[in-house]
Amino acid sequence: KNEVEQSPQNLTAQEGEFITINCSYSVGISALHWLQQHPGGGIVSLFMLSSGKKKHGRLIATINIQEKHSSLHITASHPRDSAVYICAVVSNFGNEKLTFGTGTRLTIIP
């Protein structure tokens, strides 16, 4: 079992829909990252959080430490949101390296 599991693996939605991507992890963590990867490979950091909720524009990230679960929400989705969304955790022991999920491929249809 991977330390970081994401669901769904693929998601296709119509423009304007509310999107939720889930991330579950099995280890104690000190931080969780949400990243966006566009075709071609470039990765952009969206959020880093260790508790509660963060919001940036149409993006919202939440984390429940007790349940070892995080969600990324996109409101009023747009075709430019189409990308792979990756969850990564930093375990709270060891060398503080990032452990990544396999990503969720999101496609927003106009």
Place this chain on the structure above:
Amino acid sequence: DAGVTQSPTHLIKTRGQHVTLRCSPISGHKSVSWYQQVLGQGPQFIFQYYEKEERGRGNFPDRFSARQFPNYSSELNVNALLLGDSALYLCASSFDPSGGTDTQYFGPGTRLTVL
């Protein structure tokens, strides 16, 4: 201000050859991490360097090595290339030495193809 830069962008090598990939962090960032991303999978941690010292190493063979220079740029070296080394190699920089508990700024990556 320039972001993280990596060179080259694409590279084709044959099995058994050696490759050197380069990364320049954001100005002021002293931590550089390297990741390997095989097609269809999430990135895997290879190395982290801070102030020219290795701070972390992932589960990769000794064919993989890296170093960080006084200007905080970094090189990733891979010897005796195998077909399975074909991947996107990503570099990320951050200000904090922790590596993982600071916002990571990623470069565009180097796509390595081993034939």
